[in-house]
Amino acid sequence: MLIELDFESDIPIYKQLKNQIIEGIATKQVQPGDTLPSVRSLASDIGINLHTVNKVYGLLKQDEYIQIHRQKGAVINPQGIPEADDTFRSKLEQEMRPLIAESMCRGLDKHTLMQMCRQYFDDIQGE
């Protein structure tokens, strides 16, 4: 799984890294049971600090994307990722609404917007 960070972006690199790992799981580039690189080697590979990677692994663990074992390192949750619950759904709505409101202001109608969402979905699934 290729990690590409944009150090000029306004999105903090820990968030970029987290998102890319999650997208790697979504595209099945990494699957339940697979191991992720150690915090030190990944940090070294992509040229960032080990604490930044450690923070990301901590967040992914908190969201149950991965399990962390004291010698094997970080493992994609072997039971698979837990289903979307109410907490996730309300967090999703909280982040989705502003994007949709902005799109509506800028003249995107429902059909166009839906088509764009479908496209994003297919892009990820097809990778």
Place this chain on the structure above:
Amino acid sequence: MLIELDFESDIPIYKQLKNQIIEGIATKQVQPGDTLPSVRSLASDIGINLHTVNKVYGLLKQDEYIQIHRQKGAVINPQGIPEADDTFRSKLEQEMRPLIAESMCRGLDKHTLMQMCRQYFDDIQGE
């Protein structure tokens, strides 16, 4: 237009405020030509600093949601909000993708996800 801020949220209040004004435009609670309260009165009403409101107005002006005149204050863009351009579209994709990837990891299939998006859209349009 009612503004409600959550000071405990992890979303900064300037972003909450910006989003709520944009949603107000999307729902047509405020329309092109309408004026927004002055930075001082709005700040005072919702109990925040005038610079925070000023920052939001500056961002909204930058995105061409509003125009700012030296005496009338902030006015919803009388020409309407500019159509979605490539810059907007790529920013939208950048923010949309991680949300969709997360949803896919958590077992939401395309149809379910599309239905949720449709729901969000209708919720906003119906307000």
Place this chain on the structure above:
DNA sequence: CTATCTGTTATATTATAAGTATAACAGATA
């Protein structure tokens, strides 16, 4: 047993963002 790998914790430092506080400036208008 020991060297080496894991994640983990602690502490410190730097830089930037978020939010507030006062104050003053300049243009428009009643």
Place this chain on the structure above:
DNA sequence: TATCTGTTATACTTATAATATAACAGATAG
């Protein structure tokens, strides 16, 4: 002229992001 507008400047506090060293504890390969 007094009062409203946005604007600018300066300063301060707090939180977040990111880095840097260092050390600790468990597991394992040699």
